[in-house]
Amino acid sequence: MPQNQHLLDNIAIILLEPKYPENIGSAARAAWNMGISRIIVVAKEYPDHGRMAKLATHNALALIDTMEFHESLADALKPFSQVIGTTARRGRHRLPGNSPREVMKKILPLLPANQIAFLFGPEDRGLTNDDLKYCQLRSAIPTADFSSLNLAQAVAIHCYEIFHAVVHEQKDITPAPKIATSHEIENMYTYMEDSLSQIDFLQDKSHTYYMRNIRQFFSRIRLESRETNLIRGICRQFLKHES
Template structure:
């Protein structure tokens, strides 16, 4: 079973939830399996912290962080996992079934990295834009005749799988000195993506009508490349130098 320190590295993120009762149900399920870190992105109702459905977990709602955007919520996470079904969705990132998730999270947790598990709004789940910030889409298999799940139920199923299947001993709580270079945080990748986009804009790479699509594809590509932190720093240096040369050339 995970230690308390390791469970605290799993960040549960709810994107634009509409019903406070569902937020409370997620909090209760988190408490059932020992998870404590919740972030809520742009909740629909302002009084969600008062949800009565958070039986046994009112403090978890009080301590939860509220953010205005998904990038802000995952800024310090090195592995970002979106959840959903494949019904009416063509994924653009690797897909794993829920029962295959635990092995993917074992090593990041052993290395002391923070992992985000994201749930979308009740009506439609995570959008294509939301998923562009995710390294992996976690499929929750369901009967095709009823593919959608209640938010609280979906969360509870995921938390059980993590609590029951992840095997991380206490030896790896702190990364060893000879550990490989860690992955960049989501915030680091966004900084790189924004810089590359600025270079593309400076070179008139594409018309304005294509800039949003290019931005989306760039986020996906950087996450599929699995860069480490050192590679990300080097790439930042390359593109900053290119941008400097481009701007300098305009004034010479």
């Protein structure tokens, strides 16, 4: 068992609507090789077990058998305090994001006390802006010419960087406290959205735009649970007062 296995256990690989079950198997194999055992698939239907198992090979089969399955991304993300959205460096108008190595520097202090998810989009189109709204960080593997790797290779490179950082760089890190989970954060946003709609700050046309900006703002702050409660409390009180 590798050093710092308890930290690797705080990491999950989430595959959103993967098209080919073989890629889940191949990703599981890469994860297993790097000491990561939590695989979550978000999809409309449970993927074909045989096709997953074929590429997982014998060793990573346990990861397929214990794999979590969700139909909704929001549900899958609930326990996680940081969600890293992995993207190709393709879009011209999209923020480029950090390299996996830079992401790991930001993630390492959080690992002892928080659950962290790396989110991978479907093979053909990657993560949409709507998927990315749940992410506090983005990770883009540096490549030549705006190209993109295949899904399992992108998972392999991320797991490799995670393993490298956790095993070789963790010792110099000052651990950060426990921060709010996606579940708590999303609850806070729901209250906030209701309040801001109530006062007509959010209107049909600007709704998505402003909420995305608010999310971007809050994702730069690492809110603790009690802080999300505080903000939610203010919104609730405000709504009660208005109605």
